[in-house]
Amino acid sequence: MKVAINFNQKTSHDYTVYINELSSLKFDTKVAIITxxxxxxxxxxxxxxxLEAKEVYIITVxxxxxxxxxxxxxxILENLFNHRLDRKSxxxxxxxxxxxxxxxxxxxxFQRGIDFVQIPTTLLSQVDASVGGKTGINNAYxxxxxxxxxxxxxxxIESSFLETLPQREFGAGIAEIVKMAVTFDKTFFSWLEKSDLHVKAHLAEAIKKSLETKAWVVSQDEKEQGLRAVLNYGHTFAHVIENETGYSRYLHGxxxxxxxxMANMLALSLGYFTxxxxxxxxxxxHQYHLPTRYHIRDVEKFYEGFFLDKKTYNATIKFILPQGLGNFIMIEDVAKKTVLDVLSRCGEDGEVA
Ligand SMILES: NC(=O)c1ccc[n+]([C@@H]2O[C@H](COP(=O)([O-])OP(=O)(O)OC[C@H]3O[C@@H](n4cnc5c(N)ncnc54)[C@H](O)[C@@H]3O)[C@@H](O)[C@H]2O)c1
Ligand SMILES: [Zn+2]
Structure with missing residues (x-):
């Protein structure tokens, strides 16, 4: 299976995502594998x-x-220079x-930019991180x-690499798949409800569907000036949770x-979701044992946390909410009181009230 990534504005090259088609890799250059x-x-x-290449180096971090x-x-850079990789590597x-x-x-x-290939080995990176060209690192800020x-x-993408992935990491990837379905594709969502993704063929189909969605979004808006922000559905809240829990209690997914x-509860209270x-x-x-409830001790402090996110420009919070299954709305003018009220109810177990 293949998914094409074609950009509307030709500032970047088009490329292909190959799903379960890795039989050989040949390069007429020096190659460094980072792992x-x-x-x-x-x-x-x-x-x-x-893999076949002129020279192959392995750099382990x-x-x-x-x-x-x-x-x-x-x-990594030091190793690349020591191994004398060049602009064609x-x-x-x-x-x-x-x-x-x-x-x-x-x-x-490296030397103002060289080519790289992604061979993602977690479900999260297969359905999300490896495609779209966002690269980067963290710092103290x-x-x-x-x-x-x-x-x-x-x-x-090789789903066989996932055979060694721990269940929790698998679930974390599923969350990003659900994200794509809820915001963009109601049919895909209904299909997910009745398809067990532990079944190989179903998983390959779900990976392909998610990548098609991501490919479409990225081709419309490579640099996240609009539509691509929809992929942050759930993330505005998630980043605060990750921060509050020191990036240790929960996996990102x-x-x-x-x-x-939380976003769904807000959408419910605003009338966008039933x-x-x-x-x-x-x-x-829950089918994939993902957590959905989180008790917020101090909702005011949690709310303040939204403003630490780099995606929160000019002190307004842009919420990405579902508008019915398979559709989204980006909304900036939600009253603080409404948000606080929803946040205070998100930790409760049991029925959605
Ligand atoms: N660029 C993007 O668009 C984008 C999108 C989403 C997330 N991200 C980034 O991705 C990162 C999270 O990625 P992740 O969830 O893959 O985390 P990760 O890379 O830390 O991998 C999770 C764990 O699984 C292990 N692992 C990897 N493959 C394995 C396999 N086949 N079998 C067993 N264990 C395996 C890893 O060594 C690691 O311990 C974050 O840094 C996040 O910022 C980027
Ligand atoms: Zn994410």
Missing amino acids: NPKVAGLHLKRLLSL ADGESFKNQKSVDF LLIAFGGGVIGDMTGFVASI GKNLIGAFHQPKAVY EAVSIGMH KEEVKRVEALL
Whole structure:
């Protein structure tokens, strides 16, 4: 299966996402694979058996979001220079979103930009992070605040890499799939409700559907000046939750799951979503053991947290809310009182009231 990424404004090159088609990779250049010890231990042998290139180097950085930083970037760059990679060389990102974002960023700055290929190995990076060209690292001021738009040359999705993925990481990826369905595609949402994504063929179909949605969004709005912001549905809330819990209690996708439920509750209170729809989305998230409720101790403080997000310009909060299943609305003028009221009810277990 293939998904084409074609840009409306030809500032970036078009490319292809290949799904379950990785049989061989041939490059007439030097190649450096950027990975981490966990992914290398599990899957590098297989990748190397498929790869042919002039020279192949392996650069391993420590595993984890806390290593998505300038220090790791410097380490990778140093290795590239030591191995004498040049402007024609190619990087391969082999790992989850952390490796993908960081490799893409290094590719964007090494000798003013070289090609890179994404081979994502988590569900989250397969359905979301590896496509669209957002690259970057974190610093003391926040997540992904340093980076560049740099599109990969190609993306290879292999669902067999997911066989070693822990269940929680799998669920985290599902949250991003649900995100695409709720905001853009009602038919896809209904299909998800009745399809078990632990079944291989269903998963491949869900990956393809999500990528088609992402491809369409990114082709309309590569640099996030409008439509692409819809992919942040649930994220405005999730970022505050991640911040409050020190990025340790929840995986990103789990925080997004809670964030989507919060967005849905807000949409319900504003009349854009029915109680039935809130329940359907929550039930789907629960099928994959995703959390949806989070008790906020101080709703005022949580609200203040929205303003720390780099996507909150000019002190207004732009909420991305579902408007019926498969549709969205971007809305800026929600009364603070309405938001606080919803936030104060989001931690309650049980029936949606
Ligand atoms: N660029 C974008 O558009 C975009 C979109 C969404 C998220 N992101 C970024 O992606 C990152 C999150 O990505 P992630 O969820 O993939 O996290 P991750 O890269 O940290 O991977 C999660 C864990 O799974 C391990 N792992 C990877 N593949 C595995 C496999 N096949 N089997 C077993 N374990 C495996 C990793 O080593 C890691 O420990 C965040 O930094 C986020 O900012 C970027
Ligand atoms: Zn996300």
